Amino acid sequence: MGPELSVNLNAIAMLRNRRDLPWPSVTGLGRIALRSGAHGLTVHPRPDQRHIRFSDLPEIRRLIDEEFPEAEFNIEGYPSEEFLDLVRAARPEQITLVPDDPSQPTSDHGWDFMAQADYLKPIVAQLKGQGARVSLFADADPSQMEAAAATGCDRVELYTGPYGATHSDPEAARAEIARLGETADAAFANGLGVNAGHDLTVANLPPLVARIPKLAEVSIGHGLTADALEYGMAETVRRFVRACGHSG
Known part of the structure; x- marks a missing residue:
């Protein structure tokens, strides 16, 4: 049994935002993804709203509640007061905290748990008190996992960017x-x-x-959206579900 697939909608939102038009529809493509076997939807609402807009969050929440009640909404971001207000209103099943500077184009490193555990502990407790599962973005560093657990989080999300960058180098992969x-x-x-x-x-x-058969979930946006341009969203989701080890 492989990991569940959560489809990250940020790239779709970024394409939509190139024009003052409602397409491509973030919720429309999210619906197709969930119908095609995705377990959930992920977004990363940044302060400048350059892809996911704050107004998208209640619409995605409504889509899941009304049409896919078994699916999960995962919201990731840096735990600023603005972000904490957003997740309080959107009630995601999972909140993934990342240590990004708001100006970063994308997440590119995990938390330094040994140095930042005391900062994270009360935030994690607050979010778990809202009923959310809390996941913390983590680098591939075994020595950090004891400190990660000390924050009280439920999961870590392994940052696989360096692995993705080895696409033409099997030994490095x-x-x-x-x-x-x-x-x-x-x-x-x-x-x-x-x-x-x-x-x-x-x-x-x-x-x-x-290598990690107990992996719980993978969140995929850029590569999945790129493939969707070639194969369509429904078939792309099925391909990724199969790559996770599920029939689809």
Whole structure:
């Protein structure tokens, strides 16, 4: 049994935002993704709203509540007061905290749990008090997992960007998988669940899943959206579901 697939809608929203028009529809393509086998939808609402807009959040919440009650809404972001207000209103099943500067184009590193555990603990407790599962973005570093668990989070999301960057170097890919696998082992040993995300593809998912068979969830946006331009959203989701180890 492989990980569940959460489809990140940011790239779709960024394409929509190129024009003052309602298409491509973020919720419309989210609906297709969920109908085609995705377990959930992920968004990262940044302060400048350059892709997902704050106004998208209640619409995605409504889509899941009314049409896909078994699906999950995952909202990721830096825990500013503005972000905490957004997730309080949107009631996501999962909140993924990332240490991004608001100006970053995309998430590119995990938390330094040893240095930032005291900062994260009260935020994690607050979010869990709202009934959400809390996941924290993490680098491939086994030595950080004990400190990650000390924050009280439920899961870590392994940052797989360096693994995705090895697409033309099989030896480097094996080294990155080994680091990710060792980090997952350390997370499991400390009682944490493990998600993964960033630059995952149909090609590089199966080796990752083989090394981390207890991987709970993968969140995929850029590669999935790129494939959707070629295969369509429904078939692309089915391809990624199969790459996760499920029939679809």
